[in-house]
Amino acid sequence: MTSVPADPRSAGTPGAPANTEAPAGEMPPYNPEQFWDEMFAGPGQVRHHYAELARKLATLSPADVARRQRAADHSFQARGITFAVNQGVEGIEKIMPFDLVPRMITPDEWRQVERGLEQRVRALNLFLHDVYHEQRILEQEVMPPELVLGATGYRREFRGVDVPLGVYTHIVGSDLVRDASGAFFVLEDNLRTPSGVSYLVENRRVLKRTWPQIFETYDVRPVEQYPQDLLEVLLAIAPPIVDEPNVVVLSPGVYNSAYYEHVFLAKAMGVELVRGSDLFVDDATVYMRTTRGRRRVDVIYRRVDDDFLDPLTFKPDSLLGVAGLVATYRLGRVSLANAIGTGVADDKAIYAYVPRIIRYYLGEDPIIPNVQTYLPSEEDDLAYVLEHLDELVVKAVNESGGYGMMIGPHASAAEREEFRQRILADPRSYIAQPTLALSRHPCWVDDHFEGRHVDLRPFVLFGREVKVTPGGLTRVALRRGSLVVNSSQGGGGKDTWVLGHVPEESVPSGAQFIAPAGDMAPRGEGG
Amino acid sequence: MLCRVADDIFWMSRYVERAIWVGRLIDVVWHFELDAGDQDEGADVWAPLLGPNHPRSLGTGTPSARDVRHFLAFDQENPSSLVNCIRKARSAAQGVRESISSEMWEQLNTVYLSLDTARPDARAEDDPHAFYQPIRNGMLFVQGLADSTLLRDESWLFFCLGRSLERADTLARILTLQAPLLQNVSGAGQDDVVRWLAVLRSCGAAEAYSHYYALRIEPARVIEFLLLNPLFPQSIRFCLETAMAALEGIAGPVVVGAPGAGKGDLAVRALGLLEARLRHTAVDEVLEEGLEEFLEDVQHRVQVVSEHVTAGYLRDEPQPGRLVAVARAAMIMATQQQQQRWPSPPDPLSLPRERGRRLL
Numbered sequence: 001m002t003s004v005p006a007d008p009r010s011a012g013t014p015g016a017p018a019n020t021e022a023p024a025g026e027m028p029p030y031n032p033e034q035f036w037d038e039m040f041a042g043p044g045q046v047r048h049h050y051a052e053l054a055r056k057l058a059t060l061s062p063a064d065v066a067r068r069q070r071a072a073d074h075s076f077q078a079r080g081i082t083f084a085v086n087q088g089v090e091g092i093e094k095i096m097p098f099d100l101v102p103r104m105i106t107p108d109e110w111r112q113v114e115r116g117l118e119q120r121v122r123a124l125n126l127f128l129h130d131v132y133h134e135q136r137i138l139e140q141e142v143m144p145p146e147l148v149l150g151a152t153g154y155r156r157e158f159r160g161v162d163v164p165l166g167v168y169t170h171i172v173g174s175d176l177v178r179d180a181s182g183a184f185f186v187l188e189d190n191l192r193t194p195s196g197v198s199y200l201v202e203n204r205r206v207l208k209r210t211w212p213q214i215f216e217t218y219d220v221r222p223v224e225q226y227p228q229d230l231l232e233v234l235l236a237i238a239p240p241i242v243d244e245p246n247v248v249v250l251s252p253g254v255y256n257s258a259y260y261e262h263v264f265l266a267k268a269m270g271v272e273l274v275r276g277s278d279l280f281v282d283d284a285t286v287y288m289r290t291t292r293g294r295r296r297v298d299v300i301y302r303r304v305d306d307d308f309l310d311p312l313t314f315k316p317d318s319l320l321g322v323a324g325l326v327a328t329y330r331l332g333r334v335s336l337a338n339a340i341g342t343g344v345a346d347d348k349a350i351y352a353y354v355p356r357i358i359r360y361y362l363g364e365d366p367i368i369p370n371v372q373t374y375l376p377s378e379e380d381d382l383a384y385v386l387e388h389l390d391e392l393v394v395k396a397v398n399e400s401g402g403y404g405m406m407i408g409p410h411a412s413a414a415e416r417e418e419f420r421q422r423i424l425a426d427p428r429s430y431i432a433q434p435t436l437a438l439s440r441h442p443c444w445v446d447d448h449f450e451g452r453h454v455d456l457r458p459f460v461l462f463g464r465e466v467k468v469t470p471g472g473l474t475r476v477a478l479r480r481g482s483l484v485v486n487s488s489q490g491g492g493g494k495d496t497w498v499l500g501h502v503p504e505e506s507v508p509s510g511a512q513f514i515a516p517a518g519d520m521a522p523r524g525e526g527g
Numbered sequence: 528m529l530c531r532v533a534d535d536i537f538w539m540s541r542y543v544e545r546a547i548w549v550g551r552l553i554d555v556v557w558h559f560e561l562d563a564g565d566q567d568e569g570a571d572v573w574a575p576l577l578g579p580n581h582p583r584s585l586g587t588g589t590p591s592a593r594d595v596r597h598f599l600a601f602d603q604e605n606p607s608s609l610v611n612c613i614r615k616a617r618s619a620a621q622g623v624r625e626s627i628s629s630e631m632w633e634q635l636n637t638v639y640l641s642l643d644t645a646r647p648d649a650r651a652e653d654d655p656h657a658f659y660q661p662i663r664n665g666m667l668f669v670q671g672l673a674d675s676t677l678l679r680d681e682s683w684l685f686f687c688l689g690r691s692l693e694r695a696d697t698l699a700r701i702l703t704l705q706a707p708l709l710q711n712v713s714g715a716g717q718d719d720v721v722r723w724l725a726v727l728r729s730c731g732a733a734e735a736y737s738h739y740y741a742l743r744i745e746p747a748r749v750i751e752f753l754l755l756n757p758l759f760p761q762s763i764r765f766c767l768e769t770a771m772a773a774l775e776g777i778a779g780p781v782v783v784g785a786p787g788a789g790k791g792d793l794a795v796r797a798l799g800l801l802e803a804r805l806r807h808t809a810v811d812e813v814l815e816e817g818l819e820e821f822l823e824d825v826q827h828r829v830q831v832v833s834e835h836v837t838a839g840y841l842r843d844e845p846q847p848g849r850l851v852a853v854a855r856a857a858m859i860m861a862t863q864q865q866q867q868r869w870p871s872p873p874d875p876l877s878l879p880r881e882r883g884r885r886l887l
Contacts, residue, residue, distance in 0.1 A: 079629065080621070080636050254621050266625040273625040278529050289530045289779070289843030291681060 030449055036439040037451060038103055040259060049106050052217050057101070058296060062447045065100065069444060071210045074096050081202050083257045088419030096199060097492030099443045103454065103474040104218075104497045110470065111151045113176065113458060116368030118466040119358060121172050124191065124345045125462065126361040132159050132346060142360050143353050147377070150428070151350060152398055153192075153343020155306065157313065161330055163339045164237040165464065170337040171230070171301075172460040173197070173473075176368065178439035185371045185436070187455065189354070191346040192338060193303050196473040197459050198261035200269075201226055203495040204471070219500035221470035226459070227268030230301070233463030234269075237335045238298045243390040245298040247271045248288065250279070252304050252320045262303050276304070286334045299335045300325075306340050348397040348431045349375055357422045372434055376427035385423065385432040389416045392432040393483075394423070407483060409435055438483055441494065443476055453477045455485050470498040479499065528681040528725035532626045532839035535619040536682055539627075542616035542671075542688030543635070543666050548697045549609045550663040552576070552729050553599055553845035557655050560592070573703055601648045609662070610647075613639055628676035631669055646867075684776045688836065690855065691770035692829055695763050699825045701729055702753060706819045723749050735759050750818065751810035763825060764805040770832075771802045777840065791839035794832055801828045 025090050032040045039050045046054045073095060076082070078434035082093040090450075105113070130137050131148055138145040148154060173194030175187040204223055208215065231247065238245030251262035266273035278288050279297065287294040302309065308318040313326040328334045344350065352373040355366045374392070376379040385392060389408050396404030407421045423430045458472035474494040475485035485491040560572045571597035577585070585594055592688040602607040617639040624632050641661070644650075653657040670690065677683040705726045723744050725731040736744070736752050739759070760769075778791045805825075813821045 077640065078633050078637050080624070080632060254618075263624040267629075272529060272532075274529060275531070278531055289528055290528050291533045293839045294843075 014306060014517045021083055030442060030451070032440065032451060034180060035437050035451065036178050036180050037452075038439055038441040038454065039101075040442075042146075049104050049499060052503055053102070053104070053214060053384075056214050058114060065444055066447065068210045069100055072206050075209060076202075081198070081260055097205065097476075097478055098150070098203060099476055099492055099494045101444065101449075102207065102214070102495040102497045103441050103456075104499055104507050105456075105472075106499055106502055108339070109184075112367060113456075114468045114470075116184070116186075116366070117172075117174060117460050117468050119172065119362065119364060119367050120189070120354065120464055121169065121460050121462055123167050123358040123361045124189065124354070127167070127357045127489075128339075128342060128345050129166055133163065137357070137360055139458065142356055143350075147349055147353075147428075148344060151344045151347045153306075153341065153345070153347050155341035155344075155358045157326075158330075158339075158341045162332070164239070164332075164335055167237065167462050168339040168342050169345070170233050170339075170462055171197075172462065173457045174460070176456045176458065176472075177371070177436055178491065180437045180439075182224065182439065185370050186354070186368050187371055187436075188351060188410065189346040190457075191342040192305065194457075194459070195258040195261055195303070196457055196475075197226060197469075198264040199493050200459065200469070200471050200473045200496070202264070203473075205494055207495045217503060218497065219503075220497045221500050223471040226469050227265055229461050229467055229469070230265065231271070233461050234299045234335075234337055236303055236463040238338060239332055239335055242298045246296055247299045247301065248274045248279075248297050250276070250300050250302040252275055252276075254307070256303070258303065276318075276322050279322040279325070280306055281322060281328050284328055284331055284333050286298060286322065287327055297334060299337070301337050306343060309336075309340070310319065332404075348395055349377065349428065352431065367515055371436065374432040376423050376430050376432065381432075382423070382427055386420060386515055388432075389420060392397040392436060393435050394419050394432045397429050407435060410483075435483070435502060437475075441476070443478070443492075443494075445478075445480075452480075452482065453483055453485065454494070472496045472498075521526065528626070528685075530841050530843045532623045533681060533685045534837070535623040536626065536878045537683045537689040537836070537841065539616050539619035539623070539635075540686045540691040542619065543669050544690045544693040545607060545697060546609055546612035546616065547663055547666045548694075548701070549599055549607065549612060550659045550666070551731060552701065553596060553609075553632055554655060554659045554663075555725060555729040557596075558728070559721070564724075575586075578704060596651070597648060600651060610642060612723060613642060613662075613666075616669075626682055628672065630676050631672045634665065634669050634672055641665070681777060684773045685840075687773040688770055688777065691766045691773065692833055694761060695766035695770065696751065696829045698761065698766070699822045699829070700765050702726075702750075703819060703822045703826075705729075706822065720744055727753075731761055732759065747810055747814070750813065754813060754821075755805060755808070755810060757806075758765060764802075767798070767802040767805050771798055774798055774836070791836060794835035794839050797828065797835055798832045801825070801832065835870075846860050 002143055030040060031043050039047060039054070041047050052319060076095040076098060080093075081493070082095050129138065132153070135145075137143055138148060149156070159245075169191045173190045173196060175190070176184050177187045178184055196426045201223055220322070234247045235245055238247075248271055249262055249266040251259060251266075251273055253259065256262070272278075272288065274288055274297075280287055280289070280294075282294075286297040286300070288297055304320050308312045308320040310323060310326040311318045312323050314321070325334070326340065329336055329340065351370065352375055355370055357365060358366045374385050376382040376385050385394070390411075392408045394406045399405070406415055408416065411419075419430075438453040438455060442449040443452040443453045445452075454474050454476050456472045456474055459469045461467045461469070474496045475492055476492040477483055477485045478490055478492045482490075556572055556576065560675070574590060574591040576595060576599065577590070585598055589851045590598070598605055598608065603611065605611065613635075617635050620627060620632050620635050647658070673683070673686050677686060720743075723746060724733055727736050727744075727749060730753055732753060739752065739756070740748055742748070752759065754763050754764065755766060757768075759765055773792065774795055778795050
């Protein structure tokens with residue numbers, strides 16, 4: 001399917017088949033096919049909240065769109081908003097491809113997302129407190145103990161350690177998807193060091209810079225305040241004995257794929273960006289080395305994984321961490337965000353139990369459901385998974401970023417056989433989920449619009465209260481038909497608008513969304 | 528400020544300044560070559576720029592003019608080639624993006640990306656001015672942005688210190704290369720005037736010189752102007768005064784040499800001595816001592832200052848042998864009284880290791 005902004009002449013003709021109105025050589029209108037499309041209810045049927053945007057797009061020629069696209073790409077490149085692809089000394093820096101058409105979320109949809117995430121994050125923090133203290137949930141056999149205590153993210157060293165405010169996950173980025181009915185599901189939780197929030201803010205800035213006109217008439221909720229909200233959370237968890245806490249961001253360094261984000265956050269919060277080698281521990285206090293001697297550090301927003309934090313406790317060959325940091329943390333003399341050991345709660349096998357976790361601790365039903373998940377470690381599930389490998393998505397429990405997964409319907413027989421063997425060898429390390437028909441959104445491809453699958457990663461901050469930033473990172477699977485949205489696998493991004501209110505009914509919702517006259521050749525079916 | 532951040536800002540600033548000088552030098556010598564006419568083969572003006580140490584990457588034999596230009600601008604093995612300066616400045620800036628302004632980073636990155644094209648050396652050979660001028664302007668723009676966007680805290684002071692020390696050092700190096708020419712005063716022939724003009728131009732000083740003296744160009748004045756002028760911002764004296772002001776800002780209100788003086792005490796003393804020397808000497812004394820010796824001494828001392836700055840501020844390591852002056856003096860007296868050979872504590876002006884040897 002192919003399409004481009006509407007011809008103004010046909011824009012006001014609700015529901016008219018495009019081919020009869022359009023000039024000769026015209027292509028068929030944008031077709032959402034069998035998927036939930038964020039913008040279209042059906043062929044030519046623009047959803048109400050997108051109507052104004054569709055009208056603006058209709059006034060543009062493909063050359064206009066391409067020009068703004070180039071300006072946006074240039075803006076990302078020149079400002080060095082890049083991620084490193086090959087982690088190495090001379091890694092290649094790439095920009096995350098940015099699609100100009102914003103994704104919109106209505107106030108009603110957002111209310112559900114916000115409430116659902118708050119519920120989830122509160123329940124997961126109660127769960128973390130429990131598994132590192134009394135372990136009631138295991139005693140009462142709501143979950144198999146071996147699943148929790150045997151998870152790679154579980155840090156037995158931290159049993160009995162109290163954390164400030166009882167909060168473990170100060171920054172959470174959960175991945176949401178929508179199925180063909182438009183319902184939201186949680187695909188996974190990121191409770192360790194979720195990244196992507198700089199893109200949430202930068203995508204908005206770049207879109208404002210390159211295409212300010214499309215913001216007119218829309219009430220878009222701002223996202224610029226995120227770093228200040230984050231700083232407030234970090235100050236709130238400082239050790240109570242400290243009057244004026246010193247906050248730092250701990251980064252692995254310039255070759256980390258998210259280095260730009262570390263810079264962005266440190267700068268926006270006005271705190272030091274440090275590396276492990278800038279810090280040292282003396283007399284149960286963490287210090288940084290400055291030109292005027294040592295300076296105490298009270299709160300560390302660490303973007304270094306647990307394993308690398310302290311060579312004395314975890315990986316002994318880690319150069320990214322600080323010797324003695326973990327002991328200082330246990331004494332409560334320095335605070336870490338997120339806490340150590342949160343990985344147990346975003347383990348892909350534990351994920352399957354999150355609905356039960358929510359019911360157990362809060363006595364509520366999950367507001368946003370999980371995706372159906374099969375655990376090969378349980379016998380019934382194993383049989384089902386092996387029988388249905390061709391329809392399921394299989395994921396390695398300990399991998400992320402789109403690595404170590406197999407999408408059954410797209411995989412070859414050999415790949416399926418390989419995963420069958422791997423699952424049989426180590427069932428605890430895999431989960432399987434039905435292949436979701438992820439929702440789609442029109443994206444600018446070469447010189448026209450095509451539907452591409454998207455997900456949504458909102459960011460949740462948890463200090464004294466839970467705050468969901470009104471926006472999110474909409475990731476786009478840029479290859480036609482692909483379901484993998486990770487930036488390391490060629491995914492792109494979109495600005496994500498949470499609307500303060502839905503605009504007044506100003507155009508009939510059936511506005512056309514088809515090609516302008518002239519310069520484009522028809523394209524084949526996609527999806 | 529973090530030691531690592533100060534270190535990166537200091538070196539970013541030095542490499543930005545060095546890139547400006549290398550770019551200008553190539554541009555100026557090229558123009559001079561055209562003026563010099565065809566009495567010599569081209570390598571005559573270019574080869575001296577390599578200095579006494581013939582670089583390995585050029586192989587043996589007399590390098591062609593094109594080889595020399597390539598070495599100065601594009602050679603990956605030359606640590607001070609234009610592209611290496613820009614790459615290192617950008618890489619240092621990348622490590623401290625949170626501490627410099629976004630504008631500075633974006634500008635530096637833009638210049639860096641502009642070199643990231645196919646065959647930049649062919650472009651440079653084809654139209655040198657159109658190639659080097661925008662690069663030099665781009666780097667000057669970085670300095671201008673630093674001036675108007677950096678907080679006047681340590682980030683600015685280390686930026687100034689790096690730029691001023693680098694400028695003094697590079698000036699001394701360029702003049703060393705030209706010293707034989709300046710001293711062989713065979714009379715004020717037309718050719719010589721053109722050469723001295725080229726020297727002034729390669730230091731960006733031709734117009735300022737004319738304006739200052741409004742006299743015919745002569746070597747003694749050229750030397751005086753570039754070394755000792757108190758008003759021209761690219762004279763060695765001026766650079767050292769600027770560096771001293773920055774270093775005093777960094778060191779804070781400590782009484783130099785007092786017990787427990789700041790971490791950078793040695794740096795302040797070494798730079799103070801050097802600055803005073805330039806401030807209180809005259810051109811005849813410089814020539815009496817020997818121009819080349821004088822310039823070599825300046826380079827050596829700038830290097831020592833840079834090392835003391837590194838040890839005092841840019842590394843947070845205990846410094847062995849950093850004794851309070853009085854304690855050291857007592858040791859010296861004891862040694863003298865006993866007429867005994869005692870292992871002497873390190874001389875504050877001893878030559879330490881260099882960060883990347885360079886020819887220019």
